[in-house]
Amino acid sequence: AQAHNHTKYYIEPLIFRAEDRLFRVPGEYLSHESSVLLKLVQLPQPTNDSESTVVKKGSTDADPLILPDQVTAFSFLTLLKVLFSDKSRKVCFTKDEWVAMLELSRLLDIPKIRKMAIERLAPLFKDDPTHKLHLAMKYDVSNWLRPALDTLVRRNPPLGTRELQILGQDTLLKIAALRECCYPVFHDTDIRYNSPFAQNYTIDRWDILPERGEIMINLDPSHFYCPPPASWRGQEDTVSESSGPCKSGEFFFEKVVFKVGLDRFYKVSNQPFAHHSPMFRREFERRGLGKYDLHDPFVIEGVTKTDFEHLLRFFFPPTFLTNWEPTLERWASILRLSVKWNMVYLKSLAAQRLENFISGDVVTKLRVAQEFGIREWFSSGMTTLVTRKEPLTSFECEVLGEQHILQVLDLRERTHCQIRVGVPLIHLRSVRGKVFKNVDLSERLSSVL
Numbered sequence: 001a002q003a004h005n006h007t008k009y010y011i012e013p014l015i016f017r018a019e020d021r022l023f024r025v026p027g028e029y030l031s032h033e034s035s036v037l038l039k040l041v042q043l044p045q046p047t048n049d050s051e052s053t054v055v056k057k058g059s060t061d062a063d064p065l066i067l068p069d070q071v072t073a074f075s076f077l078t079l080l081k082v083l084f085s086d087k088s089r090k091v092c093f094t095k096d097e098w099v100a101m102l103e104l105s106r107l108l109d110i111p112k113i114r115k116m117a118i119e120r121l122a123p124l125f126k127d128d129p130t131h132k133l134h135l136a137m138k139y140d141v142s143n144w145l146r147p148a149l150d151t152l153v154r155r156n157p158p159l160g161t162r163e164l165q166i167l168g169q170d171t172l173l174k175i176a177a178l179r180e181c182c183y184p185v186f187h188d189t190d191i192r193y194n195s196p197f198a199q200n201y202t203i204d205r206w207d208i209l210p211e212r213g214e215i216m217i218n219l220d221p222s223h224f225y226c227p228p229p230a231s232w233r234g235q236e237d238t239v240s241e242s243s244g245p246c247k248s249g250e251f252f253f254e255k256v257v258f259k260v261g262l263d264r265f266y267k268v269s270n271q272p273f274a275h276h277s278p279m280f281r282r283e284f285e286r287r288g289l290g291k292y293d294l295h296d297p298f299v300i301e302g303v304t305k306t307d308f309e310h311l312l313r314f315f316f317p318p319t320f321l322t323n324w325e326p327t328l329e330r331w332a333s334i335l336r337l338s339v340k341w342n343m344v345y346l347k348s349l350a351a352q353r354l355e356n357f358i359s360g361d362v363v364t365k366l367r368v369a370q371e372f373g374i375r376e377w378f379s380s381g382m383t384t385l386v387t388r389k390e391p392l393t394s395f396e397c398e399v400l401g402e403q404h405i406l407q408v409l410d411l412r413e414r415t416h417c418q419i420r421v422g423v424p425l426i427h428l429r430s431v432r433g434k435v436f437k438n439v440d441l442s443e444r445l446s447s448v449l
Contacts, residue, residue, distance in 0.1 A: 012056075014041065017064040021073040025080060027058065027065075033083065034108040040065055070107055075100040082113060095124050102139050118144075129155075134166045149445055153178045154435040158410040161402060169397055169405075174448050177391040180212040180413040181444065182435045206439045214389040215417045217426050219379075224407070226369060226378035229339050249285030250274050256284075259297035260308050272315040276343040303340070307333040314346075328357045332368075339372045351377065367399045386411045 014027030031038040041058070058065035067076060078097045093101075098120045105114035118141055125132040129151035136144035152163070152175050159179070164172050184203040256270040273280040283298070292298040300308060310333035314326060326334065335350035337343070351374050358364045362384050369377035385392060385408045392412070397405050413432045417424050435441070 014058040015064040018067045018071050018076040019073040034110045036108045075104045130163050130166050156434040176409040181209045183207045183209050184433050206435050215415045216387050217415050219383050221379035224379045224382040226375045228373040246288045249281035256292045257297040260300045260305050264305050277341040279341050311337050
């Protein structure tokens, strides 16, 4: 008698493609576990009219079932290892493999694998609340969220580079805002609190404030490092030895032709350039007895015509405008070129004038300070971010590097103020401290969750 296929246990393998890898496995088993894969397997199949037979997609290497782009070859391989592993033997999977299962089980809707991945990963990330919080938010593991966030808010060590890289800037700022609102309170003794060793005394309790508040602490400018801007041809004021007679770079005044860009020439006295800039003095002296003229001009590189003309109007103000005063844009041009050419006096003057325009705008102040290497501005702007009531914002982080973002967050949570007999006592603690376990953070955590 002719044999017939069993209706349930005659299983044809299907070929799946993930990235550039093909996998040939029993598709029936996969579709039972995943509603997404079930829909993929049940897609309408094209027919071959010439032979009147159905050609199933996934039956040949040339026409596999294409998995979603988010499914990597590694994650699909791990899924197959989990599903088809020998149940009689204990198979160990790495942390990365279980994370891949957590991601894939959510993507392909495989509840059994998701539950298994969460159970296996929980002990692996027991001492890593940062990564645990990241996974909880990314893959919607709700029962991990609160414990991980609670640990990060309570712990003593400040938020660092690892937290910023794993959690991202927005989440980091939310956690930092919670940490700085956890406020340590010491024993109510003036002598003890005013002691230089006050920061080492035991904390009596923690107050959870709605906001940290403004704390006007005096911070040493050396706390904040402002990288100097790149100079043009160095900052040294040296002159190479000339093999013959040459003009004095500082005290030989004459008309010089400057060329800016491809087609703009200027003919002005070299006196203000020689007076303010060692770079120009050096270049004028290296010229020997020659002159800069239309045929052989002094070529200015890396400078816009607008900036150069603003500087010329400062050096050579129009005589018919007796009350002529540069605008914000003009002072910015003067500052930019004075930094580039090491014009110390002009840099100081332009910085003073510009500060009047942007004194209340801490973001612009920090941006300009870093662009032009104005240490005083940078220190002032950073101090404002540390002492003010409002926490750091994402917009402000755009002008700060990673080092300075973390520095502001650390200083804000260590800056401490307590009122004694109506007098605010302010100091900078060496560490913030660890929030006691009996302190209730549930209400504040809910505002983030």
